Amino acid sequence: MLSEGVILEEKEISQAVIGRLPRYFRYLGELKDEGVERISSQDLSELMKVTASQIRQDLNNFGGFGQQGYGYNVEYLYHEIGKILGLDRQHNFIIIGAGNLGRALGNYINFEKRGFIFRGMFDENPALIGSRIRGVKVMPMNEIEHFIRENDIDIAVLAIPKSGAVAVAEKLVRTGIHAIWNFAHVDLNVPEGIQVENVHLSDSLMKLSYNIRKAAPNGE
Amino acid sequence: MLSEGVILEEKEISQAVIGRLPRYFRYLGELKDEGVERISSQDLSELMKVTASQIRQDLNNFGGFGQQGYGYNVEYLYHEIGKILGLDRQHNFIIIGAGNLGRALGNYINFEKRGFIFRGMFDENPALIGSRIRGVKVMPMNEIEHFIRENDIDIAVLAIPKSGAVAVAEKLVRTGIHAIWNFAHVDLNVPEGIQVENVHLSDSLMKLSYNIRKAAPNGE
DNA sequence: TAGATTGTTAATCGATTAACAATC
DNA sequence: TAGATTGTTAATCGATTAACAATC
Secondary structure, three states, rough: OOOOOOOOOOOOOOOHHHHHHHHHHHHHHHHHHOOHHHHHHHHHHHHHHOOHHHHHHHHHOOOOOOOOOOOOEHHHHHHHHHHOOOOOOEEEEEEEEOOHHHHHHHOOOOHHOOOEEEEEEEEEOOOOOOEOOOOEEEEHHHHHHHHHHHHHOOOOOOOOOOHHHHHHHHHHHOOOOEEEEEEEOOOOOOOOOEEEEEEOHHHHHHHHHHHHHHHOOOOO | OOOOOOOOOOOOOOHHHHHHHHHHHHHHHHHHHHOOOOOOOOHHHHOOOOOOOHHHHHHHHOOHHHHHHHHOEHHHHHHHHHHHOOOOEEEEEEEEOOHHHHHHOOOOOHHHOOOEEEEEEEEEOOOOOOOOOOOOEEEEEEHHHHHHHHHHOOOEEEOOOOHHHHHHHHHHHHHOOOEEEEEOOOOOOOOOEEEEEEEHHHHHHHHHHHHHHHHOOOOO
């Protein structure tokens, strides 16, 4: 390939590691709020119930954040992980689907604290158009494309039934959306480079159901 | 140990496998609805974008559901996976927290189709007590324990802020709940045998944020 | 029977844990 | 300096994939 060596590929980090970062971030945030200044991988491992080895391996994928004989500075590590997770940027998101789940997500103010800004909401139900969730207007579906382009939207939250989800996702892809946070119970096939994160609630509930049955095979 | 050999341990199945079962179940349900009678691991693997080998390995943890030269009967396999997931049983659940998320979950009727029955809702806000979600009454928090014992509740859905979640979880454990579906952004430490399934929405969003940044390192 | 496809064993790959030299 | 603890290499473990004999 011509571009060989031109684009510096970051080392590919496994999704297993990525998936643990938010949890580290959460624990470090709590330690910070408690005024803890430094922590060793050993102490953190006891708190989080993982191995110290895993913590050190995970962090060293991104750089040497600690200091021998000292451990990790809590506030520094907290901010570094935040940067790794992209929380130093602002992300504008829209919610598609103004049903119960969509409205619940729109009302969830904690996202704003992490730089995720709720910009718009869309629904196909004419009765909902014009109503507001935390000041954000519900707009008709045919305005999605224009809105995304005009308002620098990064993330579309898909909170509609699965019947319409695939078609809407395809439309979103055409607008150049970067990422879809998918709550519909269907797998979206999007082109390379567009990020999809699934929250399949019923899958999660089924997993719980399996584990209940396994723990109490005879019904009680 | 005295009980050695008395209790027949089922082979321990990894959570990686369990986590894939609901997805198999979903695809088989769709195939069934489309009238497809049988499918080979090869064809299913192309549909689901996993290896045929993984499908066969996964299923064979639970038994030989297929037939050489034929493949798998869709309807049969669908029902068998349903049984493995415990969907042949009824699960009664309550929701704790009648905020936006709790109400959205209470209104989600698809859970009923899978045998998860919404029985009660609890909140500490007196203004909400007595209101109803799909006919289910919102009750005060101090009635939780009595209600769980009287109504054969299996699952408590925790849809409250993290500040109160740990204390409520401890209370639930004392009532003998089997399982907690935890939407609070905190890890619950419960005794062995009580199942916890976490839905950490902000963790999920942070993962998405990481992947956006990685795909577009320079902001666009 | 011949062809298809499973169930299952073996090989590979990747992730986790252990160990320890480097270094603060 | 001595003790503590990281960063990193090596060993282990587990999960995924490949291969193929069994069998419908």
